[in-house]
Amino acid sequence: MTDLQQPADPAPPPAQIPLAGVIGWPVAHSRSPRLHGHWLARHGLAGHYVPLPVAPEDLAQVLHTLPRAGFVGLNVTIPHKQAALALADSVTDRAALIGAANTLVFRPDGKIHADNTDGYGFVANLRQMAPGWAPEAGAAAVIGAGGAARAVVASLLECGVPELRIANRTRIRADQIRAEFGARVVVYDWAQVGNMLEGATTVVNATSLGMDGKQPLRIPFEALAPGALATDLVYTPLDTPFLREARARGCETVDGLGMLLHQAAPGFERWFGVRPQVDDELRRVVLA
Ligand code: ATR
Numbered sequence: 001m002t003d004l005q006q007p008a009d010p011a012p013p014p015a016q017i018p019l020a021g022v023i024g025w026p027v028a029h030s031r032s033p034r035l036h037g038h039w040l041a042r043h044g045l046a047g048h049y050v051p052l053p054v055a056p057e058d059l060a061q062v063l064h065t066l067p068r069a070g071f072v073g074l075n076v077t078i079p080h081k082q083a084a085l086a087l088a089d090s091v092t093d094r095a096a097l098i099g100a101a102n103t104l105v106f107r108p109d110g111k112i113h114a115d116n117t118d119g120y121g122f123v124a125n126l127r128q129m130a131p132g133w134a135p136e137a138g139a140a141a142v143i144g145a146g147g148a149a150r151a152v153v154a155s156l157l158e159c160g161v162p163e164l165r166i167a168n169r170t171r172i173r174a175d176q177i178r179a180e181f182g183a184r185v186v187v188y189d190w191a192q193v194g195n196m197l198e199g200a201t202t203v204v205n206a207t208s209l210g211m212d213g214k215q216p217l218r219i220p221f222e223a224l225a226p227g228a229l230a231t232d233l234v235y236t237p238l239d240t241p242f243l244r245e246a247r248a249r250g251c252e253t254v255d256g257l258g259m260l261l262h263q264a265a266p267g268f269e270r271w272f273g274v275r276p277q278v279d280d281e282l283r284r285v286v287l288a
Helices: 032-042 056-069 081-087 093-098 118-129 147-159 171-181 190-196 241-248 257-272 280-287
Strands: 019-024 048-053 071-076 103-106 112-115 140-143 164-167 185-188 202-205 229-232 252-254
Touching: 019 032, 019 056, 019 257, 032 048, 032 257, 032 280, 056 071, 056 081, 056 103, 056 112, 071 257, 081 112, 093 112, 093 118, 093 147, 103 257, 118 147, 118 229, 118 252, 118 257, 140 147, 140 190, 147 164, 147 171, 147 202, 164 171, 164 190, 171 185, 185 190, 229 241, 241 252, 257 280
Parallel strands: 019 048, 019 071, 140 164, 140 202, 164 185, 202 229, 229 252
Antiparallel strands: 071 103, 103 112
């Protein structure tokens, strides 16, 4: 055997550029690629973040294949948040409690770890934009009981709100939250939603009402107390009819864009190794 015929040591694989993305159906509307792309550029990191349109029937196969193609994790959006949780090999307590995953981390062995950072994003936004906000100072009132509301409820209870009031057009979804999240949750009938605001120091619109193309949130606002903090999960438009109404009544208001920005930070840190900042520049980039 000549030297040339010696089997060469296998060359080490080239360093893999980490890939991440957002999986949804459809997903073209998602602002996450712009958001993560901005952070990658700002920190000079090698990495890519892409939108992945995947139909529900293909979700399991795609999730099990992507780790073998250089993906280190994903954000999950509608309609896959619950299915992704069920497909994960391990889940955080908060994701289990919320019943949905929005952030997946692929372990080196291909196992899928699921988290939900929506509630974290909700609270981080309020802490940043309203530093004087004191959740333990009074009751919180949550309008709506869909998937986003569940994350808000979990995070407000964790923050120490003494009472969490909730009303939803379809009452059974609010009753379900009461059953799962416990005695601090008080369900109001949708017809009583105006009464729910009385004395509340934190008020959240977690319905989709007020979003571009939808009806505004029209409820009796008379009981909304000046000085309460009002926030909306809707961020298209940024200034919703609900926030305008609350401001006119002397409430401090925080728009919903920051929740989207903050919920993205833990995933970015896990995948790319740097904790990114949420600041005005990021807001401008995502809104552009
Ligand atoms: P998300 O994950 O964004 O919370 P969702 O689970 O579809 O989405 O929840 C949407 C929320 O907006 C629900 O609380 C929904 O009330 P229902 O559970 O009764 O559907 C609320 N919502 C949507 N349209 C509404 C309307 N026209 N009037 C009152 N509530 C509405």
